[in-house]
Amino acid sequence: MRTALLTLVLSCILSVQAAEKDPALIQDIRKFLELTNVAELSFADIKTNIELQSRANPDVPAEFWKELTDKLKPQEFVERMVPIYASHFSHAEIKSWIAFFESPHGQSFLKSQVAVLKECSAAGQAYVEEVAAPLLKKLQKK
Template sequence: MPRRQPRRIAFSLVLLVLLVSCLASLASAEELTPEKRADIRALIEATDGAGAVRQKVNALGDQAALALRRKRPDTPERALELVRREVRAVLEEKLIGPGGLYDRLTPLYAKTFTHREIRELLAFYASPTGRKAVESMPGLSAESRAAAEALAREIAPELKRRIEAALTAEGLARPRQQ
């Protein structure tokens, strides 16, 4: 029995340390104040989140109208306008409005960045370099994707040959018939 007492004390101390460290980390977690929430929304706007969302919403409205036109070519233009309008309205409400995408992104930004960091990012995106980054990123991303896809196509044959050779060398694949 006397041997169990030190183990219990040690176990209790470990639990106490874990509990205190968990409580300390919870206490140090930054609160999502209305000011921080507003700054996060401003950051999303500054990085053209709204512009990208609106662009996608407009495209989806156009696609819905086009799909209707294909299905029913005799659809009046006014009906197509209404389809575009309603698709855009619903998507904008659900994405940008209360409870929408922005509200769902806010906690992600809040747990990733402190309020000070959010403000620093806002200052950056307000600068000429930040504005250039926002304007350039869609094109740069598209060009980067195209470059990566081209490289993947270039290296695919060599990659296939080397994998087949390695598998064959280990006796894990049959040699290719020429």
């Protein structure tokens, strides 16, 4: 078990180091992230989570949350995402995705992506509320 874990960790380190040595891969990952707005959407989720945390923690001053949000930089977040993508996907995969998202079908997907995600999020919230309602009633009866 210990050897398998060490091998896994070492292979992850080596794949990230290999990606760092391949500027074309890094450039294509950045292009993919920009093309698909993955970083912006992820960053928006971070800001949403900060807002939720600020509501859940009213004892933390509002200026802390504002300063935290102001200090977070999307481009710095992108740079943290690049090695993650490099460790999970091949350069060929990244190139294929770029080709797709530059195609008319890919562009159509990207244009609808935000609206689809909002609708899916609302559907998910409604689903949780539907499932939770009888459970909450059951809990209140106890």
